Amino acid sequence: MESLDRKAMLGHKVRRFRMDTGLSQTEMAAQIGISPSYLNLIEHNQRPVTVPLLFKLGQTFEIDLKAFAEDDDQRLAAGLSEVFGDTLFEGQRVSDREIRELVGAAPAAAQGVLSLYQAYRQLWETAQALAHREGGDGGLEASMTVAPVEEVRDFLQGESNYFDPMERLAEQVWESAALDRDALFAGLRDHIERDHGIGVRIMPVEVMGDTLRRWDHHRRRILISESLLASGRVFNLAVQFVLITERDLLDDLVARAGLCGEEAHGLLRATLAAYFAGALMMPYAPFLKAAQELRYDVELLRRRFGASFEQVCHRLTTLQRPGARGVPFFFLRIDNAGNISKRLSGGGYHFARFGGTCPRLAVHDVFRTPGQIQTQVAALPDGTTLFLLARTLDVIGGGRDPLQPRYAIALGCEWKEAKHLVYADGHDPRRKPAATPAGVSCRVCERLDCTQRAHPPVNHRLRIDDSMRRTQPFDFAR
Numbered sequence: 001m002e003s004l005d006r007k008a009m010l011g012h013k014v015r016r017f018r019m020d021t022g023l024s025q026t027e028m029a030a031q032i033g034i035s036p037s038y039l040n041l042i043e044h045n046q047r048p049v050t051v052p053l054l055f056k057l058g059q060t061f062e063i064d065l066k067a068f069a070e071d072d073d074q075r076l077a078a079g080l081s082e083v084f085g086d087t088l089f090e091g092q093r094v095s096d097r098e099i100r101e102l103v104g105a106a107p108a109a110a111q112g113v114l115s116l117y118q119a120y121r122q123l124w125e126t127a128q129a130l131a132h133r134e135g136g137d138g139g140l141e142a143s144m145t146v147a148p149v150e151e152v153r154d155f156l157q158g159e160s161n162y163f164d165p166m167e168r169l170a171e172q173v174w175e176s177a178a179l180d181r182d183a184l185f186a187g188l189r190d191h192i193e194r195d196h197g198i199g200v201r202i203m204p205v206e207v208m209g210d211t212l213r214r215w216d217h218h219r220r221r222i223l224i225s226e227s228l229l230a231s232g233r234v235f236n237l238a239v240q241f242v243l244i245t246e247r248d249l250l251d252d253l254v255a256r257a258g259l260c261g262e263e264a265h266g267l268l269r270a271t272l273a274a275y276f277a278g279a280l281m282m283p284y285a286p287f288l289k290a291a292q293e294l295r296y297d298v299e300l301l302r303r304r305f306g307a308s309f310e311q312v313c314h315r316l317t318t319l320q321r322p323g324a325r326g327v328p329f330f331f332l333r334i335d336n337a338g339n340i341s342k343r344l345s346g347g348g349y350h351f352a353r354f355g356g357t358c359p360r361l362a363v364h365d366v367f368r369t370p371g372q373i374q375t376q377v378a379a380l381p382d383g384t385t386l387f388l389l390a391r392t393l394d395v396i397g398g399g400r401d402p403l404q405p406r407y408a409i410a411l412g413c414e415w416k417e418a419k420h421l422v423y424a425d426g427h428d429p430r431r432k433p434a435a436t437p438a439g440v441s442c443r444v445c446e447r448l449d450c451t452q453r454a455h456p457p458v459n460h461r462l463r464i465d466d467s468m469r470r471t472q473p474f475d476f477a478r
Helices: 004-007 010-019 025-032 036-043 050-059 064-068 072-084 094-107 108-131 148-158 164-177 179-194 229-244 249-258 261-281 283-293 298-304 309-316 415-420
Strands: 199-203 213-216 220-227 330-335 340-344 374-379 385-392 407-414
Touching: 010 094, 010 407, 025 036, 025 050, 072 108, 072 179, 094 108, 094 229, 094 309, 148 261, 148 340, 164 249, 164 261, 164 283, 179 229, 179 261, 199 340, 213 229, 220 229, 249 261, 261 309, 283 298, 298 309, 309 385, 309 407, 385 415, 407 415
Parallel strands: 199 220
Antiparallel strands: 213 220, 330 340, 330 407, 374 385, 385 407
16 A cells, blocks of 8 residues: 555556547546546646545556556656756756656656657767777767667566566476476476477586587587586576577567667567576566565575576566566666666666666675675665665686676665565664665766765766865865
């Protein structure tokens, strides 16, 4: 009920749903037992959608109430705040109230503004790169499209990182192959060899080199490097298996996504194959049940399902099946330089589209304590309080190569959900916790007194005073 109470102004969603179903205001009002004039006020956000009325909508039209009430407006508003904070709009300051009004009245138009700015930003960054490179070819024309990585990330976020066809396929394979959790690699290998005529071989690292898996098309063999741990072997075998045997299904899902360009198509196809692998290793219903019973203890979950720490954390973000949802988490993976290599929004946190993330988040600190979980309560400028757990990842292949990348991940949710997590047991749920002031990124953060700021916010003028020096790296005109 808490999420429904917090999200009361749903007028634009009601209007969009009514128009999609082809109903007039009079027809919909009659079906849910209110007057057309009252429905008109609701659609224009002049009246809230009460909880009883929301339940009536759900009963009448079979709406998934939790999905209907989710705060996707906050994501749009956060993105637009970053857009209008650009120096491009200097002298045309757009207030937070105006941004919220735009998102509430015309969410499709708001998304259009975000997409246009993203295309502009991509063009600008490409122009800067070409300006520093002699003999650049290809010109600027290709840069007008959205970067494939960002396009796929936006698609995943729009789907709440849940793909039912991949879930159902994983469940079918479990049933048809009679898989056993305690011997998953052997069972999957036998199924692939017996039912699909494809060989599976574990190959020495001196043969595979830095290749973790390879499909030998001519000999119809999947080759897996011995450098992988057991969890990595199962994961890579499942990825290659679905890429070979379910190409039509993957291509259909990719085509329906409506992405631009072969690079985005290929990236999404690989992403869906990895999603299937996670679903096969951690089947939805048993994994959700275990997560709830173990109170989202990642270490116990990885041991029960034979998965890595990252695989479990990633899988926790996908528990969004209608009628059987888990805690909504966001997920972040960075390297030791702070570069973001993977992110999944949710759980009340909206990543900056351009630039890094806040240096005050605990995920940046865990490189000093490898393998240990750190927790943190963080407060965002908009009043949202988050609970995070962070940990470094084990290196692939046992760390023989000193140049192997080192990663850390953060898994987080809104504070109100933390009561479901074993990691929050040290906090009193009846009291508001002490929280670290944090933000999304320096570029859009309004915390002017932050001593860890790397860049000034784009919508504030710097004040240069030679007569004094503060602890903050920048001073601003107030």
